[in-house]
Amino acid sequence: MASVILSAISSIPATAALAAPGALAGLAYLNARWRLPVDVHLFRCIIQSQMAFNRREKADRINSFYVLEDHAHDARIKDKTFIIYQGQSWTFKETYDVVLRYAGYLHSQHGIRRGEIVALNFVNSPQFLFLTLATWSVGAVPAFINYNLTGDAFVHSVSVSTARLLIIDPEVASKVLTEQTTSTLKGADFRGADSPSLETVVFTQDLQSTLESGYGPSFRAPDNARGGITARSPGVLIFTSGTTGLPKAAIVPWERKISGAMLIPRWIGLEPVTSKRPDRFYVSMPLYHGTAFLLGFNCCLENATTLVLSRKFSVSKFWDELVAADATVFSYVGETLRYLLAVPPQPEDRTRHRIRLALGNGLRPDVWERFKDRFGIETIAEFYGATESVAASFNLNRNSFSSGAIGQLGLLGELHCSRIQAIVDIDWEREEPRRDAKTGFCVNVPRGEPGELLYAVDAKDIASKYVGYFGNKKASDSKIWRDVFKKGDAWFRSGDVVRFDKEGRMWFSDRIGDTFRWRSENVSTSEVAGVLGRHPAIIEANVYGVEIPNHDGRAGCAAVLLRGVTSPDTPVSEDVLASIASVARAGLPKYAVPVFLRVVTEVVATGNNKQQKHVLRKEGVEPARVGVTGDRIFYLRPGSDRFEPFGGEEWDQVRSGTVKL
Structure with a gap:
């Protein structure tokens, strides 16, 4: 549509020169009002991505192993850097060769065949990616286990995957392979009486060295091991966070996996290694999650872009790792950028890096512009959509018009x-x-x-x-x-x-389930957190509703991480408690003002930097229960201008009904 408008302008006759400025002004007005370039750019990217996938499907080359193979045989690409990790690097050709040796291991040692599921429980590493690519190469399906899970949640995830082979990072093994879980995994009925027992392998340094040094047998499975899959066939299983129950394994079909990885690079202008100004994409979010894997690694694979991989997200190491690898793009999830913003400003915040764009989801409006301004980031590419969702929304933001929106x-x-x-x-x-x-x-x-x-x-x-x-x-x-x-x-x-x-x-x-009712009104936890997040003393506010004796509905409680409050013994000044109350009352309806503050000294979040509420909500505000963690409770007593300590005496008054909040 934008090109149609430009063509129309260029064809204006010379005799209409006097009318041209008015026409241009009118078109500019309509373009601004209708924002045609936003839609045209996105639609073009979607159509091109879908057409590219259709060609792959027609050629029976849906499997992403073929993409790596093509890169490894392309003279322009094969010797370019594909993966950078902790000072090491692998070219596309080197990655391909390692993947074939990993495939040889899966084939010869474990007999993994087409259609089987291989469970991988890894912290971010190239070996995680090599195993994933090798699993695809033999026609099998990887299932990613959240490495933060232990006990019942870990066993449940492995069981749900139905995997015959579980491969575990040594760093994770010591936490998950307890005597009890190991006994359960080895149980004769763990996979069913008529199924082979589960094989559990700790991917030790010796095993890794053997495979990567060239001693392992290479194996390229025949094309029929990968052929015949459809757009709907599962490409990978990615588990939900399990914040409201045991994790569920979301099926990511090949079409969604590939189309998204083709769409995003076009949408954000991600440059491949063959470009004059190639991008380097820094990923520190966990690969077991969709954002890092599907829209990080997969984008780099499909687009032939260098991936800079961090083992784990670390506020203290983030910029150092990113700068050392000369990254130009990075991904984020949830509160990641808030944590980076909480670090005291440095003179070189805007100049030490070459980052031009941040891609992710869950960036709060109160952080958006502050982050861009402080670190000199030109573009925020925010998308919205769950791993199992059927659609998504997109916001390529370069100005304040769409700051904070999940789509435009x-x-x-x-x-x-x-x-x-x-x-x-x-x-x-x-x-x-x-x-x-x-x-x-x-x-x-x-x-x-x-x-x-x-x-x-x-x-x-x-x-x-x-x-x-x-x-x-x-x-x-x-x-x-x-x-x-x-x-x-x-x-x-x-x-x-x-x-x-x-x-x-x-x-x-x-999120439905997070919204709660208080004083017969619905309270949005996101809205309350956004207002509190603008207070200079608050690093993070995690808002939820708690049940209170003798009161209908749920009272608002904000678990706040305060600047300078690093232990349960650190005093919280009355000025801060008064100013938080003032900011909340000025920015929120009366019913939405939090009744309680829970002062925490550690972030309560998932491994993907998304806030967790269910544990906090379950613990409530009873001082005896909360005090076990070392957290302190304050409340906004009716008629008070500040949050005040809420201890056992105050709890007894509320519980007995002598005090109404």
Whole structure:
């Protein structure tokens, strides 16, 4: 569309020169109003990516092993650096050769065959990627286990994967292979009476050295081991975080895995190693998660871009690692950028690096512009969409117009999305879309109002877009909502509360289940955290609702990490407690002002820097329970201008009903 406009301008006759400025001004106005370039750029990227995938499918070369093989045989690419890790590097050809030796190990030592599942429990490392590529090369499917899981959650994840082979990073092995878990994994009935027992391998340094030094047998499985897979076939299993229960294995089909990895580089302009100004993509988020793996490593693989890999995210090492490898792009998730922003400013914050773009999801509005300004980052590429979701939203942000939004659309995008997505009113008691009492159908909320985001799917062929969770039909089916706007239709539930404003921007409000009711009003934890996050003393605010005796609903509680408060013995000044109350009251409706503050000294987050609420919510604010952790509780007593200590005496008064909050 943008090119059509430019062509029209260039064809204006010379006799119309006097009218041209007015026409140009009119077109500029319409372009600004309709934001055509935003849509045209995204649609072009989507179409090109889909066409590229279709060509792969037609050639029966969907498997990503072929991409590495092509790079390794391309004279322009093969000797370029593919992976950088802790001062070491591997070219595309070297990576290919190592992968074939790893494949030889899987084939000869463990007999891994087409269609089998191999569970990998690794901290970030090239070996994790070599094993993944080798698994694909023999036609098998990798399943990524969250290396932070232990005990029942770890055993559950391995069991759900149905893997016959589990390979574990030595750093992880000592934590997960306890006497109890090892006994369970070795149990005759762990994989079922009629199935071979689970093989568990710790990937020791000796094993790694043997394979990478050239002593291991190389093996390139025949093409028929990889052939015949379809767009819907599983490419990888990625587990949910398990913050509301045991983890579920989301199936990532090949089409989604590949199309996304083709789309993102086009969308952000990621330059390959053959470019005059090649990018280097720094990834410190855990590879067991979709952002780092699907939109980090996979983008580099599909686009022939150098991947700079960190073992784990570290605030103290982040910039040093990134600068040492001369990275130009990095990925983030959740509160990552907030943690980087919390470090005291340095004179060289804007000049020591060459980062031009940050790609990720979950960046809070109160951090967005502050991070860009302090570190001199030109572009934030924010996307929204769960690993198992059927669609996503995109926000390529270079100015303040869309700062903080999880997506933005122009006129064309709005017209398209009006057919495939909806934002509906919510029944907060049931925590699901509300149905009209007369029609039985769901109700769209007015533009600008929050509601649950739904995506349309083909009711007759759900699997064309949504394949669900591996081995968990109940959880898979729960994400599909039927008869939403008419009999027979089907929609995917995102589980997220969003709002879509008149300017075509989408804003995240909250996760259903996190929103709570207090004083007969719905409180958005995201909104409260955003306001508190602007307070200069607060590094991070994690907001949730807690049950209080003799009170209806849930009272707001904010677990706050305060600057300078590094231990339970560090005093919290009354001035800070007063100013937090003042900021909250000035920026929030009365019902949304937190009743309690829980002062923490450590971040309570997942391994992917996403806030965890379920443990905090379960512990509540009873001082005797919270005090075990060393955290302190303060409360905003009715009529007080500051948060005050909340101890056993205050708890007894609330519990007995003598004090109402």
